[in-house]
């Protein structure tokens with residue numbers, strides 16, 4: 001490799017570096033909120049907020065506490081609906097905060113105020129709507145609903161004696177995507193208009209929306225169909 005291409009770090013005097021070294025308890029730098037709809041082995045519905053999620057192609061990676069009811073349900077049935085609320089639905093999401101489908105509530109969660117709620121759709125004031133390809137219901141009011149099936153399970157931080165077994169990433173294949181007409185790009189068949197889609201963002205446990213578009217994007221010169 002041409003050494004002139006390697007960016008060389010500029011030496012900075014410690015006093016001139018505006019960054020501090022910190023040890024954050026959680027690396028929660030801001031991600032979209034999703035409401036995961038699942039059912040247990042007996043078909044009982046659950047709905048839970050989460051935000052450790054990203055997408056690549058038609059795959060989603062869902063980061064969850066391994067002992068949440070949602071994680072147990074996905075492991076048991078292999079199915080989930082990833083509902084994306086818009087920023088205007090923040091109250092529905094907050095009504096689900098500090099709730100769990102687990103009964104009894106695990107002691108660590110109970111100690112910080114989590115309580116068992118059997119009907120999370122009712123608690124959120126959201127309406128279950130049948131899905132096309134999976135058993136868990138969609139949340140009717142959410143502008144985006146992705147039906148998905150489990151493809152593989154990745155236990156995280158396995159080498160950490162303290163954390164091993166507590167968090168898991170579920171890799172799921174999105175098999176059906178529903179979007180509300182109001183966020184579709186006019187005149188297109190399969191596109192969302194980012195100017196109309198207002199995701200809800202959670203950053204360090206607090207709720208935010210997006211600001212407006214910042215500048216024209218060079219990447220946006222690529223036709224979206226290229227990614228199919």
Ligand SMILES: Cc1cc2nc3c(=O)[nH]c(=O)nc-3n(C[C@H](O)[C@H](O)[C@H](O)COP(=O)(O)O)c2cc1C
Nearest residue numbers: 048049050051052064065068069070097099100101
């Ligand atoms: C906005 C929001 C985002 C959350 N993000 C996550 C997350 O990414 N992963 C996670 O395991 N829990 C997350 N939680 C906490 C879960 O909702 C919590 O563990 C809940 O008890 C899960 O419900 P369940 O046990 O019925 O599945 C989040 C909570 C809120 C309110």
